[in-house]
Amino acid sequence: MSSSNTISHEIAGTLRDEILRQRYRSGDRFPSERDLAARFDASRGAVREALSQLEQLGLIRTQPGGARVQSVNAASLAVLGPLLALNDHPDPLLVDQFLLTFSVLAALTAKSAVNAASPEQLIQLKKLVAELAGQADDFEAMQPHWRELLEAMSAIADNLVVRLISNDLKAQFVGQMMKLGIRPELKKGSRDRLLTTLRVSLNKRDGEIAGQAMQDHFEEFREAVGEALRFRADKSLNSVVN
Amino acid sequence: MSSSNTISHEIAGTLRDEILRQRYRSGDRFPSERDLAARFDASRGAVREALSQLEQLGLIRTQPGGARVQSVNAASLAVLGPLLALNDHPDPLLVDQFLLTFSVLAALTAKSAVNAASPEQLIQLKKLVAELAGQADDFEAMQPHWRELLEAMSAIADNLVVRLISNDLKAQFVGQMMKLGIRPELKKGSRDRLLTTLRVSLNKRDGEIAGQAMQDHFEEFREAVGEALRFRADKSLNSVVN
DNA sequence: AGGACCAAATTGGTCGGACCAAATATAAGC
DNA sequence: GCTTATATTTGGTCCGACCAATTTGGTCCT
Incomplete structure (x- = not known):
């Protein structure tokens, strides 16, 4: 495999x-x-x-x-991928821990990025947020922009430790989720709230706000993924029964 | 090497x-x-x-x-150790990023642990904090107790992802610091403040407080280590000149 | 019976030479 | 100059062998 x-x-x-x-x-x-x-x-x-x-x-x-x-x-951290892929359905608890960890690291990155950004970089980030807001409806379409924003923040924060951890985590986790086609459904206002808060943070140049926004958003994302996984588990259970 | x-x-x-x-x-x-x-x-x-x-x-x-x-x-994350050991003196920036990352993970662990602890586990944590307070003067002597407390929290939080990351991080970082004999000097009240806050958190069963306390404490620790490293760099510079 | 000690079997670490298939570099042809 | 066919390089695998460290098993002594 x-x-x-x-x-x-x-x-x-x-x-x-x-x-x-x-x-x-x-x-x-x-x-x-x-x-x-x-x-x-x-x-x-x-x-x-x-x-x-x-x-x-x-x-x-x-x-x-x-x-x-x-x-x-x-x-080592590298066992997480195989651990997730061990069964047909990834262990929901493990996924939850994954996202929880993601969230604090993303929060740290966002905080550092906003605090350390040069004026040009601030403009860049604002632009990326704006692009993201442009297509806040389509989950698939915003995915690349979302990733681009995270990547930009990661580059600005310039924290090698977090970057390496994120490499491993992303390599192991995102791949699994994609393969399974997990499509978490976020609540309506969640994305808007995140974007709005990020804008505020960028304008006030306050990393703390951005970090908190990230953490909150991931929290909702976490619940959504958990929901999607539970749904998936039920469905598969039915198909087994039938 | x-x-x-x-x-x-x-x-x-x-x-x-x-x-x-x-x-x-x-x-x-x-x-x-x-x-x-x-x-x-x-x-x-x-x-x-x-x-x-x-x-x-x-x-x-x-x-x-x-x-x-x-x-x-x-x-992979495992390159960090060798990266730290590359020169006689570890890159202060890298060390800083290390501790910054440590702090958010430790905070997450503390928060989760306090929130998830059973009554017996709460008692255990209180006991460990008390033991730690007993010898708050001797840096060397409290080291094992400190580690024991972190280990207990980690076990209670039971987050495999964080645990694996911490494994790698600790294996790479702590070893280096020990080998170099870095002895950061924390400000007088720092430890007491941490212990007091932890006690409060345990009594109120409020993980948020514990997490914040951890983060604050690591922040001071981070500065202390930075100071120690700068001092060390100066000293070695002199010895080279002489 | 129990413990200390020694020899044999097992096991990981290394070596050298060999073959294959994929990828690359080189020469030939247009 | 560009494409194509050929030769070379390179990684992946196999085999058989040897060494040193560990483990194991038995022997001997108490």
Whole structure:
């Protein structure tokens, strides 16, 4: 599934999912490279590269004498994507935590951006907000503009740490949501309120306001996504029953 | 330096630092595996495992035909540690961004924890805060208790996303700070204020207050660390001159 | 029976050479 | 100059082998 077309990636993906599904208890010995090579009918080299990936993910720790499984809680951020993709329907709780985390980081970015923006950058941001307001009706159409605004803020805020985290989160999350075609329905006034508040923030050059606006907006978005997921779960339940 | 004692890790570390030092421009072709094997006087297998690690870090992207260097901005969170360790003195700006990010995540954790805590967990948190208050004078002595409190909050908040991010962040950051022996000096009342506010938050069961307290405290911590780093930079400058 | 100690089997780390398919660079043809 | 066909480079995989560290199992001593 979530693997390139190389054998080592395939092996890594399979083993990764097995670990994420708790098929090995934390601390357990992991099968030896030779055993795995036999199981996957691959060379030891290919297995080794797969294990190297698992080690980078923080899922196993290898030592001469044997590899051991580590707790998922101690893994790297990069396991979140596979974790979301583990089942047909992403774990709603995990999605919720995802968006909650997104929201505080987006808020931080917006706050920093507004506070640090040069006059030209302020104008740029205002322009982007205006463009966004232009097509506040069409969810699909505003998507690129929305992303552009976030990207601009991220560039202005210039916080590498947040940027790297967001890279990982977006890469793992957005892809999943897109693949599933989740289309959250925001309440009518939500977007307008956000845009209005952002405009105020930009005019007053007050990052605090922008951050709060972001957080509030994401809060509503979070609820909308949760609703969409619940709906989806119901529907699929029905289709299973039928 | 920042590598295990295996050859492949050593190669990976060297190449990683070279990329982080911008010795290759983003998009550049990366040397071929055979060339690298010759350069490091190692087998191609070892080089391959090293490259596999770099790929996991998001620093290169390999394809049949050649590997290419990627932008550091598109890398994974795990590059932050090496990035901090690149020079003798960590980049103060980066450290600042680190702590800024820490603060919002810690605030989120504290807020969620207080709001979600069961009665027993509330008692536990109160106890930990009390213990912390007991030795508010000794920076070293309170360190374990401080960590214990954060850990407890993290467990109660039970947000896997934040936890994974914090894992990475802590693993990369705390280690560096410890190694350098950075000892930020907080203002006198800072700790007391935090503890008092936390107590209030716990009594009123109001997570918002706890989150705000965390954020404020980290803000002061951030300034203190910045101060310590500047002091350190000066001192080292003198020692170089002498 | 229990514990300390030593030898054998297992396991990860590395090496060298080999082959394939995809991508690139090079030469040929128009 | 541009396209096309060919040769070369490069990553992906496999095999067989060796070393050093760990683990395991048994032996010996108390």
